[in-house]
Amino acid sequence: MDHTDDKYYVPHGSHWPIVGSVAMFAMLGGLASYLNGGEFGGMMSLLGLAILITMMAGWFGNVIAESMAGYYNPQVDKSFRMGMMWFIFSEVMFFAAFFGALFYARQLAIPWLGGEGTKFMTNLTLWPGFEAMWPSNGPAHAGGEYESMAAAGLPAINTAILLTSSVTITIAHHALKDGNRLLLNLGVLLTVILGFTFISLQAAEYMHAYSELNLKLSTGIYGSTFFVLTGFHGMHVTVGAIFLTVIWFRVLSGHFTPQNHFAFEAASWYWHFVDVVWLCLYFFVYWL
């Protein structure tokens, strides 16, 4: 298994990318059609998702096979690491757009609507009586009366869960480096369980918001930023948890060695990334 050669491994021909393109065409084309009220859009979108999942399984399967066959020298490993790192950076920028929207709304849009500074006449003529405050669903009270989400309770528990999971994955990482397979196994398993617990609690929180607080995506700018930020974060946690689940099965199959475990580290970096995003969310969305 260990015949690492000096040359940089360049794969020759792969059909998975083009399968991925077909998947994206069906998935997003279908979704667009569905949003326009098309009859078969939903079906097509799900079909696209299925193809995408097949593609990922096949593509990653290829990479795992090549990795296990020892085709990757340290330089290839470094390419993967850098690739993952910069991918996470682009994800950070994606969240930055939504955080930017939140800050802009809170610091500029709402105060201006409330007549701050030179905007006095705007307030008087367009939105008389509207007072700037946060949270807000705007001068038209979009979505009607609502209660904001408290920072204590479920969100606080979720913060604790995610922080703990960050610790467990780090313990697993150290165990992997020390060759302690039992602890590695347990560490990853625990992280996965904590991850899915977080997602379930998040779902419960959403239900609570919709059924009891009348806090919805349509609840003005507060509801929009709240659900889009926490929603995209939740999606990323889900992806991370699935990622870690795959890693757990690979741990069980003994794929990782103390020297060679890029996929494990990629998953753990990704996990730390969703963790940090959550901390920002907890601070700016729930707490402040």
Added chain:
Amino acid sequence: MGSEYEATADQHHADDHGHNGAPSGIKRWLFSTNHKDIGTMYLVFSLLMFFIGGMMIMIVRAELFQPGLQFVDPAFFNQMTTMHALVMVFGAVMPAFVGLANWMIPLMVGAPDMALPRMNNWSFWLLPVGFSFLLGTLFMPGGAPAAGWTMYPPLVMQTGDAFPYMVFAVHILGASSIMGAINIIVTIMNMRAPQMTLLKMPLFVWTWFITAFLLLAAMPVFAGAVTMLLFDQFFGAHFFNAAGGGDPVMFQHIFWFFGHPEVYIMILPAFGIVSEIIPTFARKPLFGYNSMVFATASIAFLSFIVWAHHMFTVGMPLAGELFFMFSTMLIAVPTGIKVCNWIATMWRGSMTFETPMLFSLAFVFLFTIGGFSGLMLAITPVDFQYHDTYFVVAHFHYVLVPGSVFAIMAAVYYWLPKWTGHMVDEKLGKIHFWLSAIFVNITFFPQHFLGLAGMPRRIPDYSTQFADFNMMSSIGAFGFGLSQLLFVYIVYQAVKGGEKADRQVWDNPIGLEWTVPSPAPHHTFETAPEVR
């Protein structure tokens, strides 16, 4: 587990290698992991989009040939201006640069291929998906997007069935760009030949390296912006609706946080190309190499703190107007350094004027005109006069057409012998250059005057006092469009045959790409070359 895995992995080794190491048939292109083949696909795709986007603007210029409405209704006119911009930006200019990066960066740094070859394939093959969405919108109820490529709400909310396709096209093209950028960064950081230190890299590699970071930081923000549009449109969110506490101006801020780096994404690689070509034909090393690198990095940094100069008239606090005015003017410093370096490179060089050099010289001269009009637009009180007039159109077309597009043309003329093994027909190349250079000025120079006189952009009809300059501009546009057919013929000719090119192609050019045979074999630098 070893044997089973090795079997699958070995298959990959076995199922290629026809003659010249290139697999044959459609699979060569669909399944390609070869940087040269993928680069070729990018370039051909970009040429196709250049003509599609070009035809759209021919319709626009035909309508503007005379005042009054002659050929199309205003709604379709707006679709054409919007789609022209989207196709040219995301379909023609960006993919052309990525194609050049694919072809040249591994050759220039002495790498066997791009660092992540399979992902490289996907970056390309997402483009046809994105553009089938975008071009498909032309045939949908409500027509194609017509609110301008900037997609400002609330106007963009009136888009018909095209709306979600437009949003998803942006997502897909963004994903393609991000994967391309990651690949370029990793290739440059990890795949250089051992002695190729950072400050020995050719400038084309440097400028693309920096551009890739711009892509990585800007594209996700654009994805976020259009996602918010999608949520506002379909799921009742209120990001850009003041009644719900949002703000349509917020979209403009987020959009231009992407949009301004985006314009540098379309010009920095052009700087790199010109910095390769001018030294070759001036037969002198590039003047001020280090300052070129640092100037590029400075421009990249500044590009993230100047975005609101696109929105001076929208209503911003005075402090904002001042900050964005001064930070924008600062960009003139590193850009000026670059222009002076190109001129100093030519100073007392033994110059010859082959086609790539002609395009590069025109680039330096005409891009600088675009830079100066940009400086005028940067001045807030002056911009109140120019905003949304043809002056702006003239400005950004000067940096994009005789800027980016000329640099791409120069690059093709410069490296085509390396790609095909055949010299380009110099005579036809020069004719193509002069036709392009003359018509581009006939097209865009009068637009300065139109703008200064107050003609608004994105309008199908206009007051009669603008008639003469518009007719001139239209004639220039038709001439420019037709001249590009000659370009296709020249490229086709060089692909088919012609005078054989040797390794060096030109007179002692500097760079690793000139050490491999012409045409470059399917696989190059499988072992790292020596770098001096």
